[in-house]
Amino acid sequence: MALEIVLISPKYLKKETLFWNLSYALEETSKMWRQPIRSPSYPLALPLIASLIQKVKKDCNIQIIDENVHPIDFSNVKPDLVCITANTLQIERSFQIANEFREKTPEAKILLGGAHFGNSKDYEIIEIIKEALNYVDSIVIGESDNLWENIINDFERKKLEDTYTCDNIPQLDKLVLPCFDLLPLELYLFRNLQASRGCNRQCSFCTVNPNLRLKPADNVIEEIKHLRTIEHNKNIEHRSIFFSDNLLNPLNHSELNKAKELMEKLIKYKEKRYLQDKLTWDGQVDSKIGMKEFDELLNLMARSGAQRLLIGFENFYFYKDSEKISLSQMKKNFLNAVKKVREKGIDVIGSFMIGFDEEADSIFDETYDFINESGLVLAQITVLTPFPGTSDFRRFQNEKRLLKCSWNKYDCTNFVFSPLESINNKQIQYYKLLKKIYDDTNIEKRKRKRQEHMSSEAINLFSEELIIKSFQRVSDYLI
């Protein structure tokens, strides 16, 4: 009998506080496209894992259920193996799902992995693993690409380990095409693709693997073609791509060349109009993108269909010491990065974080002023959140500053740790900042300011409006 495997992404129990849930955008595009659009993007881990499992186990039936677009029908799903992916906001729901499977199909084995467990089995996540092992049979820590042969073997021998850890970082040089055909692609707003994995900046708040690896450019093109072919076969129009991770954050010469090579191949792909694909994409970069050595890369990005780049400015005080430059010089550099990107016809989303120990009281005003001065129409402002597996989590745990609260509070709008100042004061100042930033009059002012660098013709104003209104909805809900 073929092995029945179900891969699950749990629903977010509380979506109202998530900036990137894009609730307004989902509603409006559903109306416009006359079909339901239920989630920003699919959980990429699941089609990838499906493909990795198929490589080591031919005789299996794999089903993907993303609970954010489709409920789980527990009475009809009879799996031998359940694999759940979870970030921290999905972890409580993943425990509920595991309980339900244990009740309805007690013979099924349950595996759990994803961002909640960080990248390595460090001592500070032991409690997190223990908590999860109350509900599931095995936890997978970090990237699973090289682990599936072991996992499936152990499963078949009925000898699953409590934990599996990625000791041998996957190099991503082999082509692995995610099983996009197992996803209801029509229900998602945009397409999440990885052209790289990891990030070598190693910020204290980030869970991303510290080893930056870029996929060979040809493989990225193959993945895009694979996705476009499936969209085409299912009669779904091509949707814009979001490149996850920091491929566009090259720190050395060889990485820069690889990023350029990818852009050149994307340009060729775009010119050939594969299945009429007009290719547009968004991605993430860091503020160094304004440096002269990245000029050519930016040109290539623009030509290859880049619409928007999210720049992680985070917090002026976070960089202050490591960059060893004055605050005013840093702000100048940041402004220069925004200007440079826009001058190539690519818009910028600014991402900011407040709540650092190092920050001065003036951080709220400084962030506000910077966003206005640079005319950042789209700005995401969150509260520092020490996710498990990050060095902030470790530090706050050691300093006994982590608050005892539900994992659902880790939505990046709450203080889940004690700041050095009064928590109430910080939280109120954060809300006040959101209110000012998402105020309509202020947004209009920033749009005018942006025109100093970029004409509005270059901007996809429709999708921008959808994002603005989605962010405003979160801010209204919070305040």
Ligand code: B12
């Ligand atoms: C793309 C992305 C998004 C997209 C799409 C999200 C989606 N539906 O997947 C958007 C922009 C919508 C988004 C939103 C948010 N995101 Co996001 N996002 C990412 C990003 C950049 C890439 C995720 C991805 O596709 N990875 C590719 C897959 C292949 O990697 P993977 O999931 O890690 O899977 C591998 C392993 O973990 C393992 N694995 C995973 N699951 C399982 C399960 C089993 C059983 C096994 C065995 C193995 C396994 O195997 C896989 C292959 O090796 C990550 C950063 C990152 N690099 O991971 C942040 C990240 C996941 N996001 C994060 C956050 C906080 C959010 C938001 C809450 C932000 C906000 N305040 O709004 C929202 C959530 C709302 C929502 N609706 O999703 C955090 C989560 C941290 C945490 N511990 O919870 C991350 C890790 C970034 C960070 N700051 O550290 N996000």
